[in-house]
Amino acid sequence: MLCERYRLESVLGRGIMGQVWQGRDLPLDRPVAVKTVATELLAVPSSRDAALARFSRETRAAARLDHTNITTVFDASITADTCCLVMELIEGTTLEYLFDQQQDRRFDVPSAVSVAAQLCAGLSAVHAADLVHRDLKTQNIMIRRDGIVKILDFGLVKLLSDTDPRLTTTGEGVGNLFCASPEMLAGRDELDGRSDLYAVGCLLHHMLTGEPPFPTRQPALLASHHLASPPPLVADAGVDVPGDLQNLITALLAKQPDERPSSAAEVYAALAPHLPKPDPELAVRRTPAEDPRRPFLVPQGPMPL
Template sequence: MLRDRYRLKSVLGKGVMGQVWDACDLYLERTVAVKTVAADLLAVSQSRAAALARFEREARAAARLDHGNVTTVFDASLTDDTCCLVMELIDGTTLEYLLDQQPGARFDVPSAAAVTAQLCAGLSAAHAAGLVHRDLKTQNIMVRRDGVVKILDFGLVKLLSDVDPRLTMTGEGVGNIACASPELLSGRDPLDGRSDLYALGCLLHHMLTGSTLFATDQPALLASRHIGTAPPLIADSGVDVPRGLQDLVSALLAKRPEDRPASATEVYAALAPYLPAPDPGLALRPGLPEDPRRPFLVPQGPRPV
């Protein structure tokens, strides 16, 4: 039980920094997700008081985000030994799992564009609020059953990365740096939203090709490739995509932030030609769950039958 209000039921996921619980808000009688992290881990490079104060600031900043493509933060809690965020529990699956279920573990162009455009929409709101995610990856992006894409972990991820970037590279293998920007890996501070745009390029490349940008199981080698190795073309994986889409991916993966698109809004506009065309006739048809094209096929449509 947390604060005599949240009953923790089962663990949904674990990491070096903490874990995520399926929980029940007893006061409002609704299910929620609770992410917990030990306070001592937040105080690696600063005092406990400073770490807790920073957690409170970041939680408030994340809670102010009001966007359909960003997971809503309901509450935050500070105790002597634990910090937690209470968030909406997403009815859907991770982008990682959804990709694995596709033929060749990749999306077609309209599906990849649909996911990326929704990510851009959420990132544009976060960046406008002064937040940088820093840890976008297939594991912390959810696709709801109605196709809406949700970004997880704004606020807490940024706080943890700011405290000590090396923590994200400890004990969890290459997954944590699969989409890390060169400036993040080089320890540049402060970062801006263009760091997230690099991660977006990594994700778009992965969705189109079925493999991560620099496939290796060695974290140090992966980091060095992000920093200094030219990214492969999508065609190198035997996948044919429109030239304009390859140009966009290449721009997102530029090593220098100033060579990337200026904003998530700019990327969204560049994706417009590749989004699926609306098809209102699908509104009342039962469809496959977790189809990320749905918000574009049937904008503001009713829930699937």
């Protein structure tokens, strides 16, 4: 029991900082997700202060955001005895899991664009709050069954005004190398929202081709590709996409931030012509509960019958 109201029921995921649990808010009788800091970090004085500072930063950053495409924070507690962040429990699955359900691990253009457009909608709120997410990846993106895309995990979030080097070290900031921007890998302090847009470009390429732009799993080689190698075209994987969409992906994957689109809103506007066309009949058609196409074809539609 945490804070005399949250019962922890099962572990949803683990990371360096701690665990995410499925729990229940007992007074309100509703399911919640509870993120806790790893006890081993709190037990060692040398790591305790850094862990608490980072966790405090995450809770403040997440709590100040209010957007459909961002996980809602309900509560937080940072004391000598309790360190937890309570959030909405999202009924759905990760983008990573959906890749496994797709034939050839690819999305069609409308589905991929639907995910990317909603990411940009959420990022517009993140960036408007002077924050940079810095860790967008397939595991940190949830798809609800009604088609809503949710951005998770603000553990690496950076305040644009944050100048404390203890909280913004290069090792902490690289996040998932598959989507890490060149400037983040280079350890630059002047990160802005265009670093997140690079990750959107990586995810778009991944969704359309079934592989990240640079699919190697060797960290040093992967970082080198992000820093210096020209990104491949979607057509190189044998996939045809509209020319303007390829041009957008190429611009998002530019090595220099100044060569990318200037904002998430600009990217959304470029994606809009390729969003799924409405399919009213699908909204009331009986479909498999985990049909990966339905959420994108009926965004914010009723739950599957």
